[in-house]
Amino acid sequence: MSEQIDTREGWLSDEDIATVRARLPIVYVEAIPVRINQAGEVIQIGLLLRAMPDGTISRAIVSGRVMWGERVREALVRHIEKDLGSLALPKIPPSPTPFTIAEYFPEPERSGFHDPRQHAVSLVYLVPVEGICEPSQESLEITWITPAEADTAEVKAEMTSGQDRLLRLALAHAGCLP
Amino acid sequence: MSEQIDTREGWLSDEDIATVRARLPIVYVEAIPVRINQAGEVIQIGLLLRAMPDGTISRAIVSGRVMWGERVREALVRHIEKDLGSLALPKIPPSPTPFTIAEYFPEPERSGFHDPRQHAVSLVYLVPVEGICEPSQESLEITWITPAEADTAEVKAEMTSGQDRLLRLALAHAGCLP
């Protein structure tokens, strides 16, 4: 969950952002990119490789802040494009309701979702992508794994912040948690 | 909600079906086809014109029985193809959970959903379509209307069986009920 690229003119200075983060929960969107077949079944899940807030290089999902004045849908499109490139052709779901919410806290045990920098309330979506996904900006790599692979100790070991749990919640939502 | 085309070898005879319908609720799937924009917002809703179980020619949504041995996803694909043609390119959602259920009864007042022939439990989905939709088999026409138009007395007057209500529930689910 990185925000360097979220800046806009009139946006917060580094100092201001530190102040705000100590005082207010920040709104995030997160997307789990998936490949689906013609019947809508999840065939593959896309994982980024990236620098995480906790200082590790880990597998991760698409994630980023909602800016002032921005619709949640717009933030989703923007962050998917930022992480998967402009040819990913994401199919944003018609319902604005996330399939779950994740509450990130500086204390790892508070909710199971951890962000040392802040309290973030994240709206999490499952987003089918149909185009070509290429790591862009802060992502180093994109890997596609099957639902069965997503629920293994190996994948858990490569993810931090509780995002491996988000992956399992997404599989459950799609009815394909093993 | 018609079933002529649902037949398979070994399927029920007309007599058998009448017997079963008097004894057991029948599983249906229904789909509200929509056009969405790049951000996932519903731009248009597709309505069929067809002969309905109550004897009227009315605006309707995609609807049909789930066959023995058939997955719900497969039934959705089959009925969308039956009603919108094979070039509709439906995007079946990754989650198997319907956005609502509709319980059709022979008594119009029982639930607000009415089918003179049977008790049907219908799983209802919102399905974006990206291709070319053409009336096929039992549909006479496909009309595309906006969310604002879908919530008018005019559209209500052209729909029967409670399907105008399903339309409003779908708009609410997509956050675009006026």
Add this chain to the structure above:
Amino acid sequence: MSEQIDTREGWLSDEDIATVRARLPIVYVEAIPVRINQAGEVIQIGLLLRAMPDGTISRAIVSGRVMWGERVREALVRHIEKDLGSLALPKIPPSPTPFTIAEYFPEPERSGFHDPRQHAVSLVYLVPVEGICEPSQESLEITWITPAEADTAEVKAEMTSGQDRLLRLALAHAGCLP
């Protein structure tokens, strides 16, 4: 998933039911009974011990057919009362939408949900119960386990038909899958 007690006058004979089951998917409701705290968090999950369709005595969730003419909500109340007793005080959710659907087939591999007798489409609900739960009729025992216990190999080993998976989907829906 047993149906002896579902009988009503005018209901199907044993012979008829065998015929119908070979021809049509049957509508079921299932409920995962939970104890929640004041903030809505799941503290415990209730499991029945019962004779299952596959001939085993296993841990199971509340399950049963929707009868002709019966609302889904009514079927939920009826089966919860049948399995947990009349003092369970279930809090049926205001939304009629199940948190997931389970498609049971005679072939174990078709969907991961298995019923040797039939093809059943089951609407699955998470239902907080506040009262006293007592095994009644066909249940031999009710055991309460924590979310962490529900996701263990031990519990999986005591459940059949894919219901251990339903348990994990329910935990994911409630945000408490470990």
Add this chain to the structure above:
Amino acid sequence: MSEQIDTREGWLSDEDIATVRARLPIVYVEAIPVRINQAGEVIQIGLLLRAMPDGTISRAIVSGRVMWGERVREALVRHIEKDLGSLALPKIPPSPTPFTIAEYFPEPERSGFHDPRQHAVSLVYLVPVEGICEPSQESLEITWITPAEADTAEVKAEMTSGQDRLLRLALAHAGCLP
């Protein structure tokens, strides 16, 4: 949507809050209190009478900010208690997923949800209450209306900020939008 009572030691000063509100979306929770029957059907919806951000005295739903460090569930409980009193006995749903989200903007036309003070992203829940509801703190009155009454021009005329629409979305979610 009022926040005077949200203050905590170390919370933002009035000046700080004005600065932050111009720069960041604020996380809110909203609750539509309902009375349900034994089968879970919505019988009545509770509406507050209160001073609104736009300066009017209007009918409104339970609403308020999520504080730094607070779980969404805790914020829900806190704001329901604030608006309905400590004897309301709310049944917070086990799933953390809101039934919809509402995006409030200073520009009334941006999303249909309007807050002149800020950009707020609100997680909206349907919450059955079983106890005694009494206006407390900032609410002047609590009125209970039926689902049919909630979808009338009269109720729309008494609500501002787009909250009449939230009411209809809640009814749709519960399957009882007329």
